[in-house]
Amino acid sequence: MGRAADTAGAGTVGAPANDVPAAGPAWPQAAAALFAKDLRAEMRTKVAVSAIGVFTLSALLLIGLATATLKGAQIPIPQSDLTRPAWDPAGKMALLWVLLCFAAFTGLAHAFVHEEEAGTSLALRLSMPAGAVYAGKLAFNLALIFAVALVATPLYMLITGMPSGPPPVFLLVMLGGCAGLAAAATIVAALAAKARGTGALYSALGLPILFVFLALLLNAAKTLYASPQPVLDVVKAVGGLFSYGLLLITVSALTFGFIWEE
Amino acid sequence: MTTAQTQPPLTGSPQPPPLHPQPAGLKGAAWKWGMGLLMCYVIYGAFFIAKNAIGFVGDSARIIFFHVPCAVLSSIAYFVAAAYAGLYLFSSHPTKRFHLDLDAKAAAAMELGFVFCILATVTGSVFAGMQWGTFWNWDPREISIVGMLLLYAAYLVLRSAGGEQPDKRARLTTVYILITLIPTVFLIWVVPRIQALQSLHPTSVLANPKNTSAAYKEVLYPSFLAFILLFTWLFQLRFRLYKLANKVASR
Numbered sequence: 221m222g223r224a225a226d227t228a229g230a231g232t233v234g235a236p237a238n239d240v241p242a243a244g245p246a247w248p249q250a251a252a253a254l255f256a257k258d259l260r261a262e263m264r265t266k267v268a269v270s271a272i273g274v275f276t277l278s279a280l281l282l283i284g285l286a287t288a289t290l291k292g293a294q295i296p297i298p299q300s301d302l303t304r305p306a307w308d309p310a311g312k313m314a315l316l317w318v319l320l321c322f323a324a325f326t327g328l329a330h331a332f333v334h335e336e337e338a339g340t341s342l343a344l345r346l347s348m349p350a351g352a353v354y355a356g357k358l359a360f361n362l363a364l365i366f367a368v369a370l371v372a373t374p375l376y377m378l379i380t381g382m383p384s385g386p387p388p389v390f391l392l393v394m395l396g397g398c399a400g401l402a403a404a405a406t407i408v409a410a411l412a413a414k415a416r417g418t419g420a421l422y423s424a425l426g427l428p429i430l431f432v433f434l435a436l437l438l439n440a441a442k443t444l445y446a447s448p449q450p451v452l453d454v455v456k457a458v459g460g461l462f463s464y465g466l467l468l469i470t471v472s473a474l475t476f477g478f479i480w481e482e
Numbered sequence: 483m484t485t486a487q488t489q490p491p492l493t494g495s496p497q498p499p500p501l502h503p504q505p506a507g508l509k510g511a512a513w514k515w516g517m518g519l520l521m522c523y524v525i526y527g528a529f530f531i532a533k534n535a536i537g538f539v540g541d542s543a544r545i546i547f548f549h550v551p552c553a554v555l556s557s558i559a560y561f562v563a564a565a566y567a568g569l570y571l572f573s574s575h576p577t578k579r580f581h582l583d584l585d586a587k588a589a590a591a592m593e594l595g596f597v598f599c600i601l602a603t604v605t606g607s608v609f610a611g612m613q614w615g616t617f618w619n620w621d622p623r624e625i626s627i628v629g630m631l632l633l634y635a636a637y638l639v640l641r642s643a644g645g646e647q648p649d650k651r652a653r654l655t656t657v658y659i660l661i662t663l664i665p666t667v668f669l670i671w672v673v674p675r676i677q678a679l680q681s682l683h684p685t686s687v688l689a690n691p692k693n694t695s696a697a698y699k700e701v702l703y704p705s706f707l708a709f710i711l712l713f714t715w716l717f718q719l720r721f722r723l724y725k726l727a728n729k730v731a732s733r
Contacts, residue, residue: 407661408661411640411654411657411658414650414654415640415643415645415654421639421640421643424636424639425636425639428633428635428636428662428665429633429636429661429662429665431625431629431632431633431665432625432665432669432672432673433665435625435673435676436672436676438676439676464664464668467664468661471661471663471664472661474660475571475657475660475661478571478653478656478657479653479654479657482650
């Protein structure tokens with residue numbers, strides 16, 4: 221592959237690498253093709269899905285078990301002599317997102333790491349512009365985190381008794397959360413794959429970015445479960461969540477080329 | 483890989499400056515002596531000029547002469563680093579030379595920011611312990627400062643894992659600075675305004691000049707100047723060390 225690249229590039233020494241695929245597919249098609257490729261590869265091996273799935277399930281059960289034995293703040297379950305932990309629903313929502321953040325950071329590195337491990341990143345670099353690679357990987361990670369949230373959230377609600385609040389607002393908060401999480405996880409995966417010591421490094425680089433994100437989610441959750449719910453507060457909380465994800469995606473798209481091109 | 487062959491060497495200018503720059507001499511070092519004297523004045527003033535503030539437990543308010551400049555500098559350092567990171571990335575076109583000096587300046591700012599961030603966190607926590615009876619209560623300002631501490635630490639982790647090639651490490655770390663600028667901006671300006679998190683932090687007290695006595699201003703303003711000069715000096719020293727390290731690595 222290296223020899224082929226050298227001979228192909230011999231005529232255009234010094235040309236920026238993103239000029240190479242001029243004859244290749246257009247940008248959105250390239251991104252869609254990459255997304256489909258990743259999806260097909262994932263369906264074949266199910267490495268990321270199974271890793272995140274098992275992690276999320278065990279973490280869910282761990283949280284359920286840990287909170288079931290909490291002493292002190294217990295409230296009775298109606299028509300029974302059992303009790304459950306008395307957290308406020310926003311606290312439960314925050315804990316769900318802690319779980320999803322950790323779940324994302326166990327599996328989403330796969331998107332870039334497997335390209336480096338299989339030695340296919342050079343082929344990818346030659347066949348499409350950096351922007352398309354970023355868009356394709358972001359779409360794949362977004363799909364993956366949606367799938368995880370779709371399964372984990374109802375289970376979590378079942379185990380901890382977290383209410384949903386008004387469904388439209390709940391959906392917006394979950395969507396904004398997934399977008400921010402995928403945005404942070406994708407660019408950090410690209411960084412970690414290029415640096416040494418991928419596994420631990422990925423979480424070390426990613427979780428600090430999610431620290432402030434969790435504060436925004438906490439704010440959104442407080443708004444979600446507030447009993448008089450002014451529309452302005454909802455717009456502020458959900459807008460803050462989405463703006464964080466969109467800003468991360470914008471800066472990532474601007475800087476991804478510097479990580480991707482050698 | 484073709485780009486690496488066409489580029490000039492990564493470090494070293496056409497006329498390499500001497501490895502050991504001339505000492506600045508007494509004249510050039512005047513501002514450093516000034517900084518030292520100013521810092522002595524600030525320490526004296528914090529204990530003997532300023533009186534105990536109303537509404538603050540005991541002597542706790544005196545910490546502002548050290549805590550507030552540290553906190554402000556830890557924020558400024560991130561923006562200094564981001565400016566150099568942006569300059570590094572967007573000037574490192576394949577046809578131009580890579581400016582490793584810019585990366586070194588960004589790294590120096592990040593390291594100093596980390597140090598000042600630790601100082602701000604520790605002094606803030608001491609104040610919280612005296613004033614509110616708990617060293618940590620997840621006040622929005624505490625969330626901000628500890629969030630920045632995490633980002634600074636993550637940068638240093640990435641820098642140590644960035645590999646042997648200076649230009650590759652520089653690219654990865656400067657990209658990380660620019661990406662983490664988003665959480666930093668949110669930590670500094672958004673988190674303290676989140677309604678769900680109620681703050682006890684006396685920012686609003688300090689923001690109004692009427693609340694601050696003349697004696698406090700006499701010490702606080704020189705304290706800002708002294709800390710900025712200290713930061714500048716440390717920044718120069720750290721940058722020179724990085725430059726020497728780059729030079730040694732390229733030999």
